[in-house]
Amino acid sequence: MSDVSPLTLNRLSLYLRCLQDLASQGVERVSSKELAERYQLSASQIRKDLAQFGEFGIRGVGYEIEHLRDRLRALLGLDRRHGLVILGVGSVGTALARFAGFNQDGYRVVGLVDSDPAKVGRRLGTLRVEPVARLTAVVRETGATIGVLAVPAAAAQSSYDALVAAGIGAVLNFAPTQIRESRGVRIKTVDLRVDLEELGFYLAQAT
């Protein structure tokens, strides 16, 4: 099942959010058509995406919301805890440490690490910035599973390698560079320059 495309997974996250919203309103069942209309999604895409993971819907009745929600939560690993270690505590790392979405459901920022001696020892909320030499110890002590790279592009590959060596299971990368994956430790790169240039293309087309 690990060959599910990232695009499908990202849609599952959106469906889950919609289901949680409906559940909080006391709704018990929803059809793909209702879901699509209410949240501006595609009904056929919903059916296709969910069919990959088993038969959740009953024709003419729709999806049982709590059941589907719990299945999606389990699929997306939300029924377990995930500790995040942020590497690089500059302006991006600091904002991420404070970001509500990183401290919600099973996710928690549990460690902050920086190579700059001037930053080590600083407090951010309940956490203290640790030196890079303590990375493996921090991962072991906190049980962190996800590393977050908020370092400059030039330091990204070596920082990723250090996270892999420290036993991290997956990495979210904010450095604008391609990283060589090793030992199956998956990388997801968030590249805001690339996102801006996507908008730049459409603006250039419009004029």
Place this chain on the structure above:
Amino acid sequence: MSDVSPLTLNRLSLYLRCLQDLASQGVERVSSKELAERYQLSASQIRKDLAQFGEFGIRGVGYEIEHLRDRLRALLGLDRRHGLVILGVGSVGTALARFAGFNQDGYRVVGLVDSDPAKVGRRLGTLRVEPVARLTAVVRETGATIGVLAVPAAAAQSSYDALVAAGIGAVLNFAPTQIRESRGVRIKTVDLRVDLEELGFYLAQAT
């Protein structure tokens, strides 16, 4: 040409970065094979992506780097200026205002707007946080073309609508919600929760 997929556009941004790197090293020509090997890309994908925009490569010779770089820069709107107005100056908005990638090439953060009277008037670098009532004036005075939504999910749709009314051409949205597009003002949503859940899926599969 506006039907080019976002995934293709995002790859063009990566190719451009590689070409700029090669040009800075004085390299004049590169084949798709060399480009692929050097930057861990796919040679056939490179050829396919670039073929959509005309004939850049010569069989057996490769791509002329400066020519291709300039064409890609024009395609991605990098040969013009883009002013960014950030709506919401909390921790995410503040980090984005300071983000190097938002103040590079033709891109500049030119305006900061917040609805919180306690934040209005604060200085961030050379910019002053303006009240929401001044949004249209800020867009007009600065010539901003891109709006950046760094507001809570509940405020995202009304903030987008306000940006559209103010004459913005495209919007980068960091609020974790789906926004209804209007008047062709394109939205690109960066949803870090969705990215985390993608990693959560792979972690759940691995154990």
